[in-house]
Each structure stands twice: as C-alpha cells, then as structure tokens.
Amino acid sequence: MMTNLFSIFDPSTNIFNLSLNWLSTLLSFIFMPYIYWLIPNRYIIFWNFIMFKLHNEFKILLKNNKIFNSTFIFISLFMFILFNNFLGLFPYIFTSTSHLTISLSLSLSLWISFMMFGWINNTQHMFSHLIPHGTPNMLMPFMVTIETISNIIRPGTLAIRLTANMIAGHLLITLLGNSSSSIPFYLIYMLIFIQILLLILESAVAIIQSYVISILSTLYSSETN
Template identity: 65%
Template sequence: MMTNLFSVFDPSTSIFNLPLNWISSLMVLIYLPLMYWIIPSRANLIWNKLMNSLYSEMENLLMKKKSPGSTLIFISLFSFIMFNNFMGLFPYIFTSSSHLLFTLTLSLPLWISLMIYSWLNFSQHMFSHLIPQGTPPILMPFMVCIETISNMIRPGTLAIRLTANMIAGHLLITLLSSNGPLLSSLTLVSFLISTQMLLMMLETAVSLIQAYVFTILMTLYTSEAN
C-alpha cells in the first residue's frame, strides 16, 4: 500500500525508465503568451494586480537602491513555484515541487550566491549579524555558533518546508480517495466527495501560500545580507 501511495511522487515513467515527468515543470511556459494579448483578460488583470502588490512589498523589503533588479528575480521565483504547485493539483500531472531535488535546486544556488556576494562585499556587516545587539560577552561564542548554524540550514529549511507541505496534502487526498470504492453507503460517499472538495480548496490555497512564503523568506535573507 505504501508503494502505491507514494508512487504519485515517483519521477520515473515506463518509457525507457526515463524521468520524463519533470517536463511538467516546463508547462509554465504555456502561460507566457497570455502576456502579449492586446486586450488583457480578467485573469491577466488579476495576475498583474498580484504582481504589482508583490513588487511593492518586496521593493520595501529589499530597498531598491541597494539591490537593483533583485525584485524581478524573486517575482519570477514566486511565479515559477506557484505554477508548479498548481500543476500538481491536476490529475496525472507530476508534482515537481514535492521533491527535494527541485526545491533545493531553487534555494541552494540563491543562498550560496547571496552568501558569496555578501561576505565579499559586506564582510563587516555579516560579522555583526553573528552576534545580536545586547548579547552578554560570556554568551558571545555560543551566539556565534548558533547564528552560524541557523544561517547554514536556511536553504534546507526552505526546501523542506515547501516539499513537506506539498507532500502532506497530496498524501491526504490520496488516502481518502483510495477508500472511495470500499464505501457502500451513499451518505458516506457524499461526505467523502465533500471532504475531497474542501481539501482541494485547501491545497489550492497552500500552493499559493507556500510559493509566497518561500519567496518572502528568500527576500528577507537578502535584505539582511545587504
């Protein structure tokens, strides 16, 4: 049962045993031509409003003068993660964001490049972050160790948070749906369908929220370094 349960997260396929399911991550490109319509649709207007809100929020966090262009990078990151989360809600489409390989590929290069840039250009500022203001002298060595460890595990926590939230909802939906053929009462079947609909609404919200959380945390890490 566990093999069948977790098989929805298996990236391999039966075609020459190639991981072709990762192609679903490129389906985001299908939505790009919508931006070039002369008369924007309602969906496009909603999307533009969302992007403008994110841009203004991230601009305040990053302080545009110190990080020119960083806001567009994080908005692109948010869009990419959100679309991949939404793609995983459709039947028979591989959920790429439920794998650490995918999430670490997003968080680790950004964090490493941020650390290299910050330590080379703002070394004194980065050293000052290792000891919070007002720390007693006797606790300073311990605070340096704690702050260093917490800084080093940041890409891992970002990746695991996104992966765990994507896996949890999908597993719950799969577990409930597997019990459908075993139910004989129409009342229980109606209750199961209603529960599945509520879970799908919750997963839709989680897909958006987790993309936002991932992007905002990465933005905060960047603002701290600058």
C-alpha cells in the same frame, strides 16, 4: 502499504525510456503572461496587478538594496513555485515541487548567491549578524555558533517546508481516494465533499507556500545588504 502510497511521487512515467514527468515543470511557462500582446486582456491585467503588489511588498523588504528591479527575481520565484504547485493538483500531472530535487536546487542556489555576495561585498555587516546587539561577552561564542548553524540550515528548511507541505496534502487526498472502494455507498457523497474541501485547502496551501518561500528568500537577501 507505505511503499505503494509514496510511489505516487515517483517519476515513473516514460516513453522510450525518457522520463516525461519533469515536463510538468515546463508547462508553467505556457501560462505566463503574454507581455508582447498589443492589447492587454483581463488575464494580463490580473497578473500585472499581482506583480505590482508583490513588487511593492518586496521593495519594502529590500529597502537597503540599491538595485530597484531586484524584486523581480523573487516575483519570478513566486510564480514558478505557484504554477508547479497548482499543476500538481490536476490528475496525472507530476508534482515536481514535492521533490527535493527542485526545492533544494532553488533554495540552495539562492542561499549560496546571497552568501557569496554578502561575504565578498559586506564582510563587516555579515560578521555583525553573527552577534546580536547587546549580547554579553560570555555568550558571544555560543551566539556565533547558534547563528552560524541557523544560517547554514536555511536552504534546507526552505526546501523541506515546501516539499513536506506538498507531500502531506497529496497523501491525504490519495488516502481518501483509495478508500472510496471499501466504504458504503451512502458515504460516497460525504467523501466527495471532503475531497472538494481538501482541494480548496491544497489550493490555498499552494499559494501560501509559494508566497512564504519568496518572502523568506527576500528577507535572506536583505540581510546581506
């Protein structure tokens, strides 16, 4: 039962031995704002409003960063994860963010770039982060060990947080959907209502998780400056 349940996340769709599941990740670029249109429509105005709000919020977190436009890398990360989370809610579309292949690749590449930039350009500042202000001398070795471990596991926690939340919601929806053939007819309407509520919850989770990943990435970046 467990093998069949988790098999919904297997990238098994293929044509001529070519895996087509990962193409859902590329579909997000179709829905990106068409910035080259001469006359903005409501769709472009809506996305410009979201980008402007995210830019102002990320700019506050990156107040020590001299590069003003560095917030757009985190805005792009937010949009990429958001689109892929939403695409996974549609039937027969592969959920790429439910795999560590995508989430760990994003978080690990960002974390490595932040660490390389921080230790090369701001070495003294990075060392100061290992020992919080006011730490007693006896506790300094333990604090360095704890801070180092917490820093190393950051990309893993980012990836697992996104993957686990995507898997949990999809598994619950799948379990309820598979039980529809074995319940009485008068409970079908209740099951449909519960499924609709779960889809609304998963839509909120898709937005929240993409926002959390981008905010945490911004905070990790601000610590290296």
